[in-house]
Amino acid sequence: MRMSASQQSDGDPARESGTPRAVITDGLPSQLIDNDPDETGEWLESFDAVVDHAGKGRARYLMLRMLERSREQQVGVPALRSTDYINTIAPEREPWFPGDEHVERRIRAYIRWNAAIMVHRAQRPGVGVGGHISSYASSASLYEVGFNHFFRGKDHPGGGDQIWFQGHASPGIYARAFLEGRLTEHQMDGFRQEVSHPGGGLSSYPHPRLMSDFWEFPTVSMGLGPINAIYQARFNRYLHDRGIKDTSDQHVWAFLGDGEMDEPESLGAIGLAAREELDNLTFVVNCNLQRLDGPVRGNGKVIQELESFFRGAGWNVIKVVWGRGWDKLLAADRDGALVNLMNTTPDGDYQTYKAEDGAYVREHFFGRDPRTRKLVEGMTDDEVWALQRGGHDYRKVYAAYKAAMDHKGQPTVILAKTIKGWTLGSHFEGRNSTHQMKKLTAEDLANFRDRLYLDIPDSALEDKYLPPYYKPDPDSDEMKYMLERRQALGGAVPRRHVAAKPLKAPEEKAFEVLKRGSGKQEVATTMAFVRLLKEFLKDKELGPRFVPVIPDEARTFGMDSLFPTSKIYSPHGQTYTAVDRELMLAYKESTTGTILHEGINEAGSTASFTAVGSSYSTHGEPMIPIYIFYSMFGFQRTGDAFWAAADQMTRGFALGATAGRTTLNGEGLQHEDGHSLLLAATNPAVVSYDPAFSYELGHIVKDALARMYGEDPGAPLGGERSADVFYYLTVYNEAYQQPAEPEGLDTAGLLAGIYRLNQGPWIDDAKKAQILASGVGVPWALRAQELLAQDWGVSADIWSVTSWTELRREAVETDRWNLDHPAEEPRVPYVTRTLADAEGPLVAVSDWMRAVPDLLAPYVPGLVSLGTDGFGLSDTRPALRRHFRVDAESIVVRVLGELAKKGQIERSVVAAAVEKYQTTDASKAPVDLTQDTPAT
Ligand SMILES: Cc1ncc(C[n+]2csc(CCOP(=O)(O)OP(=O)(O)O)c2C)c(N)n1
């Protein structure tokens, strides 16, 4: 078919004659009956003419005006992604407000004052530790409605709610705890002085690690709160569906900043919450239109943008834009002119209005349209100025929270419009710099006090550094009301509590399979771990506590064998006919499944790991997460989330599978991990091990379970160990024969991080050497031991270093003790002690970059290392190992080189070894016929 020029359509099928139209194009239905095609044709022609002559911009403008007009004329058009810029809940649908408004307003005023004063006092001379005033000032009503009416404490029969507080709002939460009598004035004055303040201070932000009976959920690394809250809500459902705990009366609240919503993690998991119908979850986004530097969306509208994201994802969206003062204006807005104005005003202007005054708002907002100008004719400038934003009107907020709690089948997001720095006066409100203002001038203080109607005399404000806190009489109506409300709702919030019962140790027979070794069979340490896990799962009491968390890699790690028995958790069960239903290892989903299969989603998996691993405290139900992932995509990709997990005192197992820069040989630069142990070492809560053999793994896991979930038997070295750790175990995909556990194994050494695997052979006049190796490096070291003996007459001892990082940690602690006790006999680090009598050069090797073993260099005189520094690349394992100079032959050369340095052999001998093994040529590396390409 040939088209004339006028028929050419820019690819729009609707304009090509004869082409059937799609039923839905761009969200608009198109199979509508046309009962006047001529008229339709004229409209379309006019539109085409505008496009042709005035351009697409003008055409778009006219279309939007048409939509606007159709709304004014109340002609329904299909829903767009966002609704008008007005409250979702119409005034006539607002519920009865059960509180005492007057008393609640007074309570809020006290808390507002104390929150700001706490930060102000923390700037006194000699302290000056910072803090935030304006964030809480914008969200006080959002919190107070929650505290007085919704947030259930731990004594509530349902078990209580889980609440993520916006990190920068912490002063408000402390200020409430102060009024409730949970914190003293002395403690308030210790804000951000956790070490120097007598008796300890208050942490800057919600940090369970630092205030472990107060904060439950860490926030402030923006974006982690939202994703962690989603996975917490999902985990609550999981516990319920599995029959472990009735969580039906527990709600998850997450208070978030509108700027924070820019983080990919904030929005990245909202689809899961909708898909799993998490109506036990409410997000409250404090839309004060500002972030740290300035407006969040100066040229746009953040509330509208977020509404479209959340609606699109399937959430229930409740907008709380305007306070009650606007209701009568909107009711009088017969032709929709006010709504249009609201819709078309960008956030940047809304921010500016609130930094000006009533006259400005009248002129620049209402004055833009004669119809809206007229609407406020009868109001004074002060009355115009007093028109509130929705997030400051507790009735509107109450209505939204109630609707969220009553809503079934979807999570809810409440988008509440507020003013940053509200009630703090004109220097703060809506100012771009407000986020970082920490002090009030004398004038600010007096105005603030007046605005809040507080009974504080001028004389009390004379000390500009230490204006007083306000604490009403304990018998006042406000104090009684406040405490009564909390009591009715199940006690103080936030509160962290640990009442988990210890778990019994696994049966000894579970470890037998690892102790026996694999005989002639070749097994990778990943498989050894999976075998152990299967043994654990058989245990009637302990088995149900294990929760595998898998980001779409179960098959890679051989965990698909768990599918048919453990099953994959889905709140919907398995409603389809599975393609592999006839197979033994069918993919099986179930409402009571134990596996949390998170899809290709390490951020979500880490959030799941955190929820599961803190269940011992959040729910009093110890659960053991087994989060297994590509080691490259763990600490490197989600290091910050692991840091938050550590803050939350998460316990459990993170398994870095396919570890090593040469062991996952085919996958190349982006996959091959030679540094996650180094990254893990930076997290003080992470206990890392790099085991070589299955029996090592068995001992480590057994000890870890006792430490995190048992009665804590103390450290192998005799010290006290914290249970608030999680383990990072690196496991490999290279199969080799797993030896049986040696007789008389030095278990204490194995757990401390190093033990002598074997001694070098007896050779007359032998030169001695020591090789330290970990993980897959141990077999290379054993081979090097053979070559050294057979080709060069060197007798090398082999040490299995199960944990470079734990040895380092112990050494650093010892060092620190010595620093503090100069007059006493210095203590010697474990690793130094262990290797003190080891003869000859010390060469360390592993599939990690040298910096990993080099962590021990200050404590092991003479230690030199080999490692996989640099980017990974694809090749055979032998070629890669030669390339990086970590294979057995390279180890030999390194040992000989060290002997030459000591003058024990000639340098020419080392050169001969290089020549003999061709260690500088990766293409000369031996071919390994036993290994398949690893599955990924
Ligand atoms: C990941 C991360 N990046 C940057 C920051 C620094 N930061 C702290 S608060 C803030 C602005 C917060 O704005 P918003 O979320 O809108 O909260 P508001 O204080 O306005 O309620 C920024 C950028 C942070 N805490 N976390």
Ligand SMILES: [Mg+2]
């Ligand atoms: Mg903000």
